[in-house]
Amino acid sequence: MVENWVLRFTDASLIACLDAAKNFASSGDDWHNHVIKPGCVHNPKPGQYILIIENNTTGEILGHVSEESPVETEKEIVRLRHGDDIIGGVPAKMPIGSEPEILKRARWLNGKDIDWHHHMMMPSCVLNPRPGKWLITLESSLSESIYEYETDEEPRLVLSEIEALFFNHESGSK
Numbered sequence: 001m002v003e004n005w006v007l008r009f010t011d012a013s014l015i016a017c018l019d020a021a022k023n024f025a026s027s028g029d030d031w032h033n034h035v036i037k038p039g040c041v042h043n044p045k046p047g048q049y050i051l052i053i054e055n056n057t058t059g060e061i062l063g064h065v066s067e068e069s070p071v072e073t074e075k076e077i078v079r080l081r082h083g084d085d086i087i088g089g090v091p092a093k094m095p096i097g098s099e100p101e102i103l104k105r106a107r108w109l110n111g112k113d114i115d116w117h118h119h120m121m122m123p124s125c126v127l128n129p130r131p132g133k134w135l136i137t138l139e140s141s142l143s144e145s146i147y148e149y150e151t152d153e154e155p156r157l158v159l160s161e162i163e164a165l166f167f168n169h170e171s172g173s174k
Helices: 014-027 071-082 101-111 156-170
Strands: 031-036 049-055 061-066 116-121 134-140 146-151
Touching: 014 031, 014 049, 014 061, 014 071, 031 071, 031 116, 049 071, 071 156, 101 116, 101 134, 101 146, 101 156, 116 156, 134 156
Parallel strands: none
Antiparallel strands: 031 049, 049 061, 116 134, 134 146
């Protein structure tokens, strides 16, 4: 089980977070984002969304708190961080029989139209309970169980599929 996070950030507008992501991407900094949904066990502001932009090069962490989902801005930020192929197209699929449980769970949840979300924690993420490892977690409204996928290498195939599943579910197209 992933430990509960202590989330500290500088309040910023949604535009300021997007601009920061663009600046971090163009400067080559080590950075990434998180979206903390209202029901997330890690959310210190229940009922609200928190978009986080974390720069591990500078230590800067910006956050935008809102009652509205920042899903469209999040898509732009994910593309900045991981490239255009991570969402919007057909995700790369893991070879049959080698899919981690986290992907099987995400597919099952989408098929049942159950709300879920995930967190991708890079090795240098201040929220990562396993520094030096790549960690993807999945949480759903169905149970308190959190699925985890940990690896030493960037999990591009798993991330590609889980992002596609997540954004398809968020936009209402299964």
